[in-house]
Amino acid sequence: MPMRNVITTAALTLTMVALGGTSAQQPTSPTPLLDALDYLEIEQLVYRYGFALDTGADNGFAYADLYAPDATFTGTNQGPTGRTYQGRDRLAALSRGGKRGSNFVSHYVTNVVIEPAPGGAVGRTYVGILDIGNGGNGAKSKVDHGGLYNDVYVKTPQGWRFKSRSFFESTSGAPVQPPPAILDTPRALRTASTSSASAKTPGSSSKLTAEDYIEIQQLVSRYPYALDQNPDEGLSYANLFTPDAVFRQPRTEGRQNLATMASRAPHGPKYTRHFLANHVIEATADGAVGKQYLVAVDIGEMGQPSSIFLGGHYEDVYAKTPEGWRFKTRTFIASAKATAAEAK
Amino acid sequence: MNERPLTIALGIAILAMLALTVLPAQQRDAAMGRAGANGLSSLDFIEIQQLVRRSSWALDSGDNYGYAYADLFTPEGMFVGTNQGSAGRTFQGRDQLATLARGGSRGATVQSHLTMNHVIKPTADGATGRAYVVVVDVGVVGKPNRVNHGGYYDDEYQKTAFGWRFKRRTYYESKVDVWPASAPGSGK
Numbered sequence: 001m002p003m004r005n006v007i008t009t010a011a012l013t014l015t016m017v018a019l020g021g022t023s024a025q026q027p028t029s030p031t032p033l034l035d036a037l038d039y040l041e042i043e044q045l046v047y048r049y050g051f052a053l054d055t056g057a058d059n060g061f062a063y064a065d066l067y068a069p070d071a072t073f074t075g076t077n078q079g080p081t082g083r084t085y086q087g088r089d090r091l092a093a094l095s096r097g098g099k100r101g102s103n104f105v106s107h108y109v110t111n112v113v114i115e116p117a118p119g120g121a122v123g124r125t126y127v128g129i130l131d132i133g134n135g136g137n138g139a140k141s142k143v144d145h146g147g148l149y150n151d152v153y154v155k156t157p158q159g160w161r162f163k164s165r166s167f168f169e170s171t172s173g174a175p176v177q178p179p180p181a182i183l184d185t186p187r188a189l190r191t192a193s194t195s196s197a198s199a200k201t202p203g204s205s206s207k208l209t210a211e212d213y214i215e216i217q218q219l220v221s222r223y224p225y226a227l228d229q230n231p232d233e234g235l236s237y238a239n240l241f242t243p244d245a246v247f248r249q250p251r252t253e254g255r256q257n258l259a260t261m262a263s264r265a266p267h268g269p270k271y272t273r274h275f276l277a278n279h280v281i282e283a284t285a286d287g288a289v290g291k292q293y294l295v296a297v298d299i300g301e302m303g304q305p306s307s308i309f310l311g312g313h314y315e316d317v318y319a320k321t322p323e324g325w326r327f328k329t330r331t332f333i334a335s336a337k338a339t340a341a342e343a344k
Numbered sequence: 345m346n347e348r349p350l351t352i353a354l355g356i357a358i359l360a361m362l363a364l365t366v367l368p369a370q371q372r373d374a375a376m377g378r379a380g381a382n383g384l385s386s387l388d389f390i391e392i393q394q395l396v397r398r399s400s401w402a403l404d405s406g407d408n409y410g411y412a413y414a415d416l417f418t419p420e421g422m423f424v425g426t427n428q429g430s431a432g433r434t435f436q437g438r439d440q441l442a443t444l445a446r447g448g449s450r451g452a453t454v455q456s457h458l459t460m461n462h463v464i465k466p467t468a469d470g471a472t473g474r475a476y477v478v479v480v481d482v483g484v485v486g487k488p489n490r491v492n493h494g495g496y497y498d499d500e501y502q503k504t505a506f507g508w509r510f511k512r513r514t515y516y517e518s519k520v521d522v523w524p525a526s527a528p529g530s531g532k
Contacts, residue, residue, distance in 0.1 A: 036386040109398040110458045126400065128480060146482040148455050170455040170483040183418040185415045188391065188397055188507040210386035218389075221463045224476060231523060268521035271475050275460045277372050290516045297478055299494045299518035306491035 020197025034116045034204045036210035042114050042153050042160045046125055048161075050107040050278040050293060051313075056100035063148055067091055068154050068161040077147070077169040105293045105313055105335045106144070108277040115184065120154040120163065128168070130295060132311030132335040141308035146170050207283040216281050216288060216318055224274035230267035241327045242319050248331040256279070273297060281318075287328070288318045294332065297330030311335045355362030383466040391508045392464050392501050396475050399510070400457040407448030417441055417510045418502050426519040427495070449484060456480060459497070470511065471501045477515075494518050 032040075045066060052063035065088070067073070073091060076082040085094050099106065111126040131144040147170040151164040208216075219240060225235035238258040246253050252261050265275070279292040296310040312334040319328040384392075395416060402413035415422070415438070422436035423444060435444045449456070462475040478494035481487050495518040500511040 034371045034477055036390055108458070110460055111400045113394055113397050113401065124401070126458055128455075128458055128478075128482070143480050143482060143491060145489055146452065146455055146480065168453050170453055172449040172451060172484045174453045185412065186391070186394055186507050188505075205401060214386055214389045218463055221461045224461045225463065225474065266520060268519060269523055270495065270516045270519040272478075272494055272518040275458075275476055275478055275494075277458075277460055295478075297491055297494060299478075299491070301517075306493065307490065 003249070031118050032120070033123060034114070037213075038121070038155070038160070040210055040213045042121055042123065043112055044280060045153070045162070046109055046112050046149075046279040047280045047292075048163060049165075050105075050109050050127075051280060051291065053095055054100065054104045054106045055102050056096050056233050057102070060095035061088070063095030064088045064091035066162055067165075068156055068163050071154075071162050072291060073162075073163045074164070074166040076166055083331060099337055101337045103312070103333050103336045105132055108275075108293055108295060109149075110277050114153075117152070120152065120160075123151045123153060125149045125151070130308065132308065134296070141204075141311060143308075172204070196220055208281070212288065212320070212325070213281055214343055216290060217279060219325050219327070220279055220290065220292060220316070224272070226274050226277060227262050227265055228271045229269055230262055230265075230268055231269070234262035236317050237262035241323070241330070242321060245327050246329045247327075248329070272299060276314075282319075287320055288325075290316045290318060292316075384464070384471060387506045388503070388508070389464055392471060392473060393462060395508050395510070396459055396462055396473070396497075396499070397421050397503065399513075400459050400477075403445050404450065404454045404456045406446050407452075410445035411438065413442035413445030414438045417513075418504060419508050422512050424512070424514040425511075426515060453483075455482060456492075464501075467500075468479070469510075470503060473497075473501060475499070 021054060049063070049066055051057070052066060057063075058065075067088075069088070070086070071091075072084050072086045073094065074082055074084045085091050108128040108130060109125050110128070112123060113120055113125075114123040126146070126148055128146040129144045132141045147168050150166045150168065152165075153160050154159075155314050164300055182213055197312065200317040223237075223240060225238070226234075226240060230237060238255040241247070241255070243255065244253075245258070247261070248322055249257060250261075275295050277293045277295075279290060281288055281290040291313055293313050294311065295308060298307050298309050300306040301314055315331045315333060317328040317330075318325050345443060399413065399416050401407075402416060405412070407413075408415075417438075419438065419495055420436070421441070422434055423441060424432055424434045426432040435441050443480050456479055457477050458480060459475045459477050464473040475497045476494070477491045477497060480490065481492050495516045496512040498516065500513075501508050502511040503509075
């Protein structure tokens with residue numbers, strides 16, 4: 001064999017070894033990997049749950065359609081052995097009972113943790129279930145109850161859905177039901193190598209990238225700090241809006257007016273009052289819209305009791321500007337139970 | 345002996361190895377939004393969000409005798425409760441942090457610390473963040489369901505070989521107050 005061929009063969013062999021070695025180093029696991037959009041879309045599913053359940057939208061089917069066809073919801077607090085709902089009609093019926101209304105808010109979901117698992121993903125969330133006085137006036141508002149959801153998620157052609165969801169009532173100092181397994185210590189996330197942060201999820205209308213979702217999340221998360229802590233006479237607050245933005249209610253337009261409105265609200269370097277949850281984000285043709293729950297809590301100081309001041313939800317239109325995502329409109333709608341006409 | 349074929353062949357091999365190691369990593373990073381303009385990728389944000397959320401689970405459950413909470417911190421990580429005593433109280437190191445997570449009402453079905461409004465900012469060597477927390481009494485025997493207290497966490501995060509961890513977490517109780525006149529940017 002000529003020397004040239006030997007060398008070429010050796011080089012190609014080296015290349016093949018490198019190829020084989022690389023693929024052999026790919027992690028092999030029966031558990032599918034999740035990419036950034038998977039985490040964010042599962043989170044969106046979890047946040048849509050509160051809106052769907054509290055509004056009873058679409059005669060309860062907005063709630064039912066968050067589940068896979070064979071999925072179940074189990075209320076372990078319903079009766080001595082709990083109660084399970086399975087199938088679209090039964091889940092929709094569940095969402096039609098109790099207090100509902102197009103602007104009613106009650107289920108505040110937080111602390112959403114998600115882990116990949118065989119067949120999809122699992123997760124857990126806290127839920128604080130508040131009884132917000134009608135009209136958003138918190139005089140009679142209270143913490144009704146709360147607990148945790150234990151979830152199994154499955155990716156369907158329509159997007160991520162609940163495969164099962166179980167509610168466990170929060171208890172302390174009393175005999176408890178069998179506790180769910182503890183969470184793993186968090187590790188660096190492993191991701192699907194073929195994932196794309198800008199990919200459109202099959203069956204979903206998402207045209208937002210993972211970065212878009214996160215920037216919009218961050219925009220909304222900054223809102224309470226700008227309002228409650230307000231270190232600069234409302235400038236940080238006004239900068240969350242586009243120059244032509246409109247805030248309602250009261251209707252406020254223009255940077256200076258927004259800054260003035262923020263500065264009239266109570267604020268201080270350690271003041272926390274506006275708590276936001278269930279942030280749902282949806283892509284639109286020219287940007288994005290979103291909504292989230294608000295509960296304004298007057299935290300008692302020096303051992304004084306705390307109270308709920310206000311509850312409701314914001315409806316937002318976001319615009320992507322050269323400076324990043326901003327509010328184009330932001331409207332607060334106080335919590336309200338269904339009217340007699342709505343309830344029919 | 346003509347050395348040109350050797351050079352070409354080795355060149356091909358080196359380029360192939362580079363392509364197999366460097367380029368896929370770059371493609372993965374681009375796909376996941378790494379090395380973005382702000383220095384944190386989408387997954388960095390998500391990991392840090394998950395860290396903060398898990399801290400409530402670990403603190404309320406007291407899992408693993410408190411070590412589930414302690415293991416969310418770097419080995420030298422610390423928690424400062426500015427509301428504990430007149431000068432606040434600092435817990436540093438795995439054992440002290442685990443002890444902190446064992447005190448009070450704990451259990452697998454205790455849900456007390458609801459964190460919200462989590463903002464994250466990249467820094468030169470990691471990230472910082474803030475999150476509101478409202479602490480509720482729910483299902484506590486002998487007590488009505490109610491808001492107990494609340495405030496916010498001021499965090500420093502560090503990326504370790506095991507993922508993002510708290511380097512420092514400081515809790516401030518909510519307080520109606522005014523900005524000191526000398527506060528930068530206070531405008532007052």
